[in-house]
Amino acid sequence: MRLSVVQAVFGSAALLLSVPPAAGSYSHRHAHLHDLQHHARRHIHAHHPASSDERAHADAHASAPLGRRATCSLPNDPDLVPVPGASNNGFAMSPDQSCTSGSYCPFACRPGKVMAQWQPGSTYVYPQSMNGGLFCDGGTPKKPFPDKPYCVDGTGTVSAVNRCGDTVAxxxxxLPGNEAMLIPTEVTGTSVLAVPGPSYWDGTAAQ
Known part of the structure; x- marks a missing residue:
């Protein structure tokens, strides 16, 4: 596939692109409820076979009163960037959403890196498409792929160049997650943006 170079100028901020057209790119939804409705309309509700451990976690999660469910916090790691919020404990989730036991909790990586953890075998079918990040096991966040790092380098083919004299985000x-625009990259000069390669989750791209 042929590479193209596109320069888009918004005011005095320039974004330089040198990437192939991203396969499987989808429009994001700003509201979580709208996103759920989109998935329900567009995708057939398929179910990924759960392991016995996952079924046990789900049963315990369902039987526990909402106010008593253990919650997880984002681990301390140089590749992880906490996302502000009242209840999300640093995860890339809605500010009022908690990372509760029995659920997957997406996270943000430092600029240029992409998430490398999600529900094994999941695809872009709701509710599997929500299951990115770490699995919260009784208050302990665990990697679905223990032998992989939290984050891996993106393609490195997109950089944002800020010439406006102030910080631009x-x-x-x-994704996988609620598809809200929650992963920040603060640009003061030039920053490499996180662009997944073709081996990313279910062959999807980033927006």
Whole structure:
């Protein structure tokens, strides 16, 4: 596939692109409820076979009163960037959403890196498409792929160049996750943006 170079100028901020057209790119939804409705209309509700451990976690999660469910916090790691919020404990989730036991909790990586953890075998079918990040196991966040790092380098083919004299934030959608624009990249000069390669989750791209 032929590479193209596109320069888009918004005011005095320039974004330089040198990437192939991203396969499987989808429009993000700003509201979480609208996103759920989109998935329900567009996708057939398929179910990924759960392991016995996952079924046990789900049963315990369902039987526990909402106010007593254990919650997880984002681990301390140089590649992880906490997302502000009242209840999300640093995860790339809605500010009022908690990372509760029995659920997957997406996270943001430092600029230029992309998430490398999600529900094994999941695809872009709701509700599997929400299951990115770490699995919250009784208050302990665990890697679905223990032998992989939290984040891996993106393609390195997109950079944002800021010439406006003030800080500019580029936001990336959370996928797999709720597809809200929660992953920040603060640009003061030039910053490499996180662009997944073709081996990313279910062959999807980033926005």
């Amino acid at each position: 580029f936001c990336q959608t959370v």
